[in-house]
Amino acid sequence: MSEVDRRRFLLTAGAVLGAAALPLRAAADTVQLPFANGERPLVAFPQKRPLILLTPRPPQLETPFAVFDDGVYTPNDAFFVRWHLSNIPQTVDASAHRIAVSGEVNRTLSLSLDDLAAMPQVEVTAVNQCSGNSRGLFTPRVAGGEWGNGAMGNAVWTGVRLRDVLDRAGLKASAKQVQFDGLDAPPLPATPDFKKSLDVDVARGDDVIVAYAMNGAALPVLNGYPVRLIVPGWFATYWVKMLSTITVLDHADDNFWMKTAYRIPDTPDNSVAPGATGYPTIPINRLRVRSFITNFVDGATILHVAFPSQLQLRGIAFDGGSGIKRVEVSGDGGTTWIDAVLERDYGKYSFRRWNASVPTRQGTSTYTLAVRATANDGSTQPMTPGWNPSGYLRNAVETYKVTVA
Amino acid sequence: MTKHALIVLTCTALLGASALAATKVAPPKGTATISLPGDAGMAFKPGPGVGPVQANCLTCHSSAYISTQPVLTKAQWNAEVVKMKNVYGAPIADDQIPAIVDYLTTNYGKP
Numbered sequence: 001m002s003e004v005d006r007r008r009f010l011l012t013a014g015a016v017l018g019a020a021a022l023p024l025r026a027a028a029d030t031v032q033l034p035f036a037n038g039e040r041p042l043v044a045f046p047q048k049r050p051l052i053l054l055t056p057r058p059p060q061l062e063t064p065f066a067v068f069d070d071g072v073y074t075p076n077d078a079f080f081v082r083w084h085l086s087n088i089p090q091t092v093d094a095s096a097h098r099i100a101v102s103g104e105v106n107r108t109l110s111l112s113l114d115d116l117a118a119m120p121q122v123e124v125t126a127v128n129q130c131s132g133n134s135r136g137l138f139t140p141r142v143a144g145g146e147w148g149n150g151a152m153g154n155a156v157w158t159g160v161r162l163r164d165v166l167d168r169a170g171l172k173a174s175a176k177q178v179q180f181d182g183l184d185a186p187p188l189p190a191t192p193d194f195k196k197s198l199d200v201d202v203a204r205g206d207d208v209i210v211a212y213a214m215n216g217a218a219l220p221v222l223n224g225y226p227v228r229l230i231v232p233g234w235f236a237t238y239w240v241k242m243l244s245t246i247t248v249l250d251h252a253d254d255n256f257w258m259k260t261a262y263r264i265p266d267t268p269d270n271s272v273a274p275g276a277t278g279y280p281t282i283p284i285n286r287l288r289v290r291s292f293i294t295n296f297v298d299g300a301t302i303l304h305v306a307f308p309s310q311l312q313l314r315g316i317a318f319d320g321g322s323g324i325k326r327v328e329v330s331g332d333g334g335t336t337w338i339d340a341v342l343e344r345d346y347g348k349y350s351f352r353r354w355n356a357s358v359p360t361r362q363g364t365s366t367y368t369l370a371v372r373a374t375a376n377d378g379s380t381q382p383m384t385p386g387w388n389p390s391g392y393l394r395n396a397v398e399t400y401k402v403t404v405a
Numbered sequence: 406m407t408k409h410a411l412i413v414l415t416c417t418a419l420l421g422a423s424a425l426a427a428t429k430v431a432p433p434k435g436t437a438t439i440s441l442p443g444d445a446g447m448a449f450k451p452g453p454g455v456g457p458v459q460a461n462c463l464t465c466h467s468s469a470y471i472s473t474q475p476v477l478t479k480a481q482w483n484a485e486v487v488k489m490k491n492v493y494g495a496p497i498a499d500d501q502i503p504a505i506v507d508y509l510t511t512n513y514g515k516p
Contacts, residue, residue, distance in 0.1 A: 037475060046439035056445035057467040086465055090441055094433040113432035121429055141475035143485060158430045187465040190494020218433035226433050256492070 031064065033148040034298060035136040047220040049077045054145060058083035059222060063150035068316055069294035072343075072351050073125075074153030076215055081222045082130050082151065082236070084194045084257075087185040092242065094218075094226035099165075099210070103179075103248035106170030113212060113226060119160040124207050126232035126349035127154045127318045128239055131262060131284050135391030140274050142391040149292065149398075154318070154351040157230040159211035163204045165246070171200065174250040178203040180229050183242035196238050196262075197253035198231065207232045207321075207349065210243060232349035233321030235284050235392075237262050258283055264392055271386030286320030288395035289381055291327055291354075291373035298400045310357035311367070311404060313340075319375035323348035326374040331358035333368035333399060334383055340371075348376070360404050369400040444468065454508030457501045465495065471513050479516055482509040 029042045031052055042050040045061060052062035061081040067074060094113055101109035130151035135144050145151075166178065179197040186193050202208070211230045212219070219225045224241025231238040237257075253259070263281035264270045272279055293315040296302065302311070311331070317324045323345070328337040340356035358369065374380040385396035444467040449455050462471065477485070483506045489495040490502075497505070510516060 035475075037473065040473075043442075043445060045442070053445065053469075054473060055467055055469040056442055056447060059441065088441070091436060091438040093436045095435055113434070117432050123430075136475075143474055143477060143481065146473045146475065186494075188494050188496070190496075191465065192493070212432040213430040216430055218437070221437050221439045225437050260492070 033136055033146075035141070035146070035148075038136055038146065038148070045081070045222060047077060047222065048081070049075075051078065051080070052148070052150060054147065058086040058088060060145055061222070062147055063153060065148070065150050065292075065294070065297070067150075068292065068351075069314070072316075072346055072353050073155055073215055076155070076217060076220050076223065079128075079153040079155065079214070079220070079223055080130065080151045082145070083184060083222075083241075085184050085191065086187045089183050089242065090221070092183065092221060092225050097226050097244070099227065099243055099246060101165060101169045101246045101248075103246075104172040104175040104250050105166075105248050106172065107168075109165070109169050111165065116160050116210065116212060116227070119164050121158065122161055122209055123156055123158040124209060124230065124232050124349060125154065125156050125347045126207075126230060127152060127287065127351060128230075128236045129153075129287055129318075131235040131237050131392045132390070134394040137394060138385070138387065138391045140387075142389055144391050151236075154316075155214045156216065157209060157211040158213035158216070159209040159227070159230065161206070162208045162210055162229070163206075165210060166204060166248070169248070171248060172250075175200050175248045176251055177249045177253050179245075179247040179249055179253050179255075180238075180240040180243060181245040181247070182224070182228075182240045183244050192256035194240075194257055195253070195255050196240055197249065197255075197258055198234075198238060200248075202231075202234075233286050233319075235262075235287060237284065262392075263390070265388050269382070269386045270388060270393055272388055274387055274389075284392055287318065288393055289317070289319035289324075289373050289375040289379050290395045291315060291317035291371045291381065292398055293329075293369060293371050293400055296369065296400055296402055299402070300400070301403045301405060303405050309360050311360050311369075311402075313356045313358060313369065313371075314354065315371055316351040316353055317371075317373035318349075318351050319373070319377070319379065321349050322375045322377035322379075324352040324373055325376045327352075327354040327356070328372050328374075329356040329358060330370040330372075331360075331367045334370045334372070334397060337372065364403065364405045366401060366403050369402055370397050372397045447472070450512045452508060452512055454504040454511075457505050458508050461495060461497050461501065461505065462489075465489075465493065471509065474513060477509075477514045479506060479510040479514065482506050482514050485509075 043053040044050045054060035067078045099111045133151035136146040177197040228241045266280040327340040340354040343353040490497045
């Protein structure tokens, strides 16, 4: 199936709801992610079009990369899904939902969605990217969720500032971190419940919101209905879904998901040599600058390009919240670079779309396309990927070998 | 306040800067129900040791958590099983661990 046909199929099939009840043999198609053991079925889960199924229980669904060529926003029914614990509520009553706020506060709160509706409404366009996005591309490979590049998405998030919620409760001087918990629960009593924490100054940031809408609609259940935390510029592990409990701590959170999991090496570029031990670690934090070509896949053959001609490239770039300053493309694997033209700015946390042209040679020829973004904070993408044992933070320059005929 | 990234909706409506922000988005009301597909028909490969693997691993997650891994060595599979027991609290009997590790290495790994 060609990429265009596949996209057409996905768009059509996306209208069919409830197909996830079917067993896998009914899956309409498969995709091959670009690494060993990367074959995956496309399966439509509830409220979702067919997505790349990593694991059904707990659900982990990857966005087919062609979706990122469709527009700056990732549609709700195509947005990636990642849960840690299999005990997920399948019925959630938004009208009965409450967010409990307690701990180092002057007043404990129990907020309904109506309470949130009465507070100042804000919106932010922001990329939500899994810490382990692209883990399957690590060399040497690491165990974990073996994602391609599609464990990310960009959406408009609407809700209220977390700071307004915290101020309503009133933080005590002893407040150090703010811990977030959702309705999902461990399958066994001994399994650590999934909770994440932010330092108070991060939690009180202008752009951190408690969101009840995504792209102008209710959140899909699998993306955290009825309300989730949005931490623009930070990895998705902090964007707690089905947010139900906010606990203000007087200490650095030492629960498993902060103290042991989701840690990165505290080393230059947060990289270590494979097999290294004994280095200090810190909690994962902000996104690293990345960019992708969205209109060609690696290995593509591009037909009927007249000579002399330009190969038209387009794609996306994003970073951890300084915004994209520059995108460059290369037709020779990074030896020479050509500036791309940036499209409209939807905000410093958003995908930034870009367009560029690469000159072609006469006759059939192979090109190694590459794209490199530079953020306003000066950070850019390395040509050689870093490595860490958890498979986080991948942001190397992506290359795409294509044949133009 | 961040100029571009975060806009109070009342201001945005006045400026007409965003179609999405032109009307206030109300929080959802009512119940949303989904029906998840369980293991979606996925299963472990048959073979010696599959019994304790099914009995222990499937308590918390589908077989795809294992079948999608890169080729892991016996030592790596052993580390995964020990992590499931010691970190995630899986009640795996110690005398079942060798059979589980052997099964995983044979079917989803390399010696």
